[in-house]
Amino acid sequence: MPGGRLSRPDRQRIAALLADGLGYSEIARELGRPTSTISREVARNGGPGDYQADRAHRATEQRARRTKTSQLPTATTVVEPGYGRNPQAAQDFQEQLAALMVQTGMPRMAARVLSCLFTTDAGSLTSADLVERLRVSPASISNAIGYLEGLELIHREPDPGRRREKYVIYDDVWLRTWQVSARQNAMWADTAELGVEVFGAETPAGVRLEEMRQFIGRLSEDMAGGPTEAAINDALTVTAALIHAGRPRSTAELATALDWPDERVTRALRDADYTPDLIDPIALRRTESGAYAIDVRPERLSDVQRAALRDS
Incomplete structure (x- = not known):
């Protein structure tokens, strides 16, 4: 070669x-x-x-x-702070990390700024520092900082002894990144749910959107760490309410009966739907009118067992 x-x-x-x-x-x-x-x-x-x-x-x-x-004989090698003993290798890694972030959907300049902050010893740099290290304009840095602040991945702090601010990466930046992805997935699930209502649950488009809603919803719950104990209790309560009602009920009807805000009922129904093991062996079902009903999870009984119970 x-x-x-x-x-x-x-x-x-x-x-x-x-x-x-x-x-x-x-x-x-x-x-x-x-x-x-x-x-x-x-x-x-x-x-x-x-x-x-x-x-x-x-x-x-x-x-x-x-x-x-x-490498000139008369020069003294100076290691730039935050770049370790091999500055060139560190800078190459920094660009490689930024390129990976770009592939996951982050804008290129925001990825370069985040990678630069993450690979410094202090985890913080001023705007001037970023301009010098990345060799870009202050406007480019400003736009990238605004994007990262919007995702709550970095924050500003006064730079002691200097009349300027420094940008600091959060210690739990990767957890925050994970949470951002979870919130985005939840938004996709909510949009799919709206599509089911628009097109109708029995239409081909509605069926596809419902499958999308269920898949992304479960993924979102898993990424967020699953429902809390309070959320589990709410999911069980709305399930009990539907059992007691004996017929389908809308979100508004459940909110009135339970004396809960609509948002709380919606979250409880979503948790019960996205994590079906919470209410096993019961399963939620949406009617054509958008109301909620309960069924037995189909995998709990075979067709033969169902027929035997109906005939007995």
């Missing part, structure tokens, strides 16, 4: 092959290079969705010049 650095034509070929949808191993075979060389090259230069050959080549030349300068 040929060695040495990637050339500009190599990088142009990588960009073209990425655009054609080829994976790293396929591109590596095309260029006669190790797969790790291709994956590192793409990760440190924007990821597969934002890789640009000319920009990647310029960035490599700049890194080479910085490395050459730092």
